[in-house]
Amino acid sequence: LQLSLKRQWFLLTESGIKKEDYRNITARWCNRFLLYEGVSLPSSFWQEALLDEEPTLQGETLLFYIRKGFITFKDFNTNIMTLGYPSKTDESRILRYEHAGIEIRTGVELWGAEPNKLYFVIKHGKRIN
Helix, strand or coil: CEEEECHHHHHHHHCCCCCEEEECCCHHHHHHHEEECCECCCHHHHHHHHHCCCHHHHHHHHHHHHHHCCEEECCCCEEEEEECCCCCCCHHHEEEEEEEEEEEECCCHHHCCCCCCCEEEEEEEEECC
16 A cells, blocks of 8 residues: 655654654545455545445444445555655655554544544554665
8 A cells, every 4th residue: 555645744654753644535545445345446436435425424333334345445465655655666655664554533633633533544564674
């Protein structure tokens, strides 16, 4: 799983302080992280599924379907965090961590999350490089 970060979040992640990253619950990220009944579906499916919901309910709706087993998270082994969009050889701007899972929950305000807002929370395990 590769995610680009702004400098502030990259430096906190690199220092070991920030151990998770946040992404808004949108059709784009649903497409990237979720399976519906074991199948990867296009963003248009998630867009239609989420359009009927108020933004504050989207995460709650996904949590309901996850608990029921209809929606699952895709399997990832590694989180590759980059400072912007570096070249593949610019190792100073690339961090690698074991993937420790994804959850839907609130995040830490000091790490960029808005209060009481649900996010996809990408958890970082042990640093690889």
